[in-house]
Amino acid sequence: MQRHLISAADLTRDDAVLILDTAEEMARVADRPIKKLPTLRGRTVVNLFFEDSTRTRISFEAAEKRLSADVINFTAKGSSVSKGESLKDTAQTLEAMGVDAVVIRHGASGAPYRLATSGWIDAAVINAGDGTHQHPTQALLDAFTMRRRLVGRDAGLGQDLDGKRITIVGDILHGRVARSNVDLLHTLGAQVTLVAPPTLLPVGVETWPCEVSYDLDSTLPKSDAVMMLRVQRERMNAAFFPTEREYSRRYGLDGDRMARMPEHAIVMHPGPMVRGMEITAEVADSDRCTAIEQVANGVSIRMAVLYLLLGGNEPAVTHSRTEEK
């Protein structure tokens, strides 16, 4: 594992399984009367959010606080960024304050990579979503949720998602969640199928390690997990489909469609959900929908990532390190 977490594609299978296993232990802290570990005491983490986000920022903040890190929240609105400061100057300002890690969300794809590799700062960089590129902690928490539900909490320890059939439905074009999930799920041995109208699939999707289908109904019976993605209206500057109703009828998940899924299959949603668009209230409120669970798992996963990147004198390396102990 590197010092930074920029892309889900950078993770090896063993790194990913180590993060999931660590998250499983972190999840148990939530059941304790004192939900706090002293692990990152004295380390400072900045949440650098150039783009709006509620759940990801709160989730990171909860994870950082549970590990006793000092947390600084930085949002672009009302900051020096709105006065025209560049990413470089912002980063160097933070560096001068002695920051150990930067959790960054940015509208431009590649901003976290630039921050991590430019030599502007020494801090570890964790990507919390950049443009339409990557959102690795989301992919990890999704994989964690799948492993818990499809393999089992204790049975899952040390295991990947070998042979599990995962269907991702919706806005793949604007979705960093889809891209990160395809990378990570492929690494973990799952078979991924993307389902979307052709206009919402990115150029070059045929080179991704997954199947592509335009037909939701034929894919559902062959799925162990179905992940519904929100149509990102705020990123849309063209007409990608005729009407929302038509999209909803062809690619939305309702009770009838859910009934066609195998008995054990789960419905996932990274949130925020638009009820009536990609998912109906009936499905969103059913036991098979893991949206709320995913939020809780997000804190555990982010604790695991923070611990593995910042907890020691260097990040946890699973291979190439033989002289250890």
Next chain:
Amino acid sequence: MDTQQSESRAVLEGPDIARVLTRIAHEIVERAKGADDVVLLGIPTRGVFLAQRLAAKLEEITERKVPVGSLDITMYRDDLRMKPPRALARTDIPADGIDGRLVVLVDDVLFSGRTIRAALDALNDIGRPRAVQLAVLVDRGHRELPIRADYVGKNLPTSLRETVKVQLAEEDGRDTVLLGAKQPAPGAQQ
């Protein structure tokens, strides 16, 4: 690994370990006046197996179920910053908790005492026991903190150039305590 084993000497064999655990179980019952509020917490990895074996012996003696669990101390270690992060082990606190109970921490080797300090910190975040005691299979000396064991399987005077390695059937396939010479690349114990 093989060379190290050939140079090391067994100081406790399987039957010795069984006898030692039986004695410790009796001592716990004696000191705790019946052991009705005892909770055993093993420190991973081998302390957990020792705690489970002790619990089985205590159940034989007292004919009562003895709560047993595990306490991972990784995130409370004082040398966390000096090494790459380690994989975490399971913390499993019995359902009734530890508040007001007599917690007996169980570990394989007592050396610097730093593991036990970390365990006391970890306990602090989980509850408030009536008292905390410590049971170890081997006490090899060289304490770096004011910590002592209440129940000791074997006092083993060692030099810092030696290593003590506990092997248990659950993890290593056999029961034995090995005393060996330290390899150039330090085979750290504890």
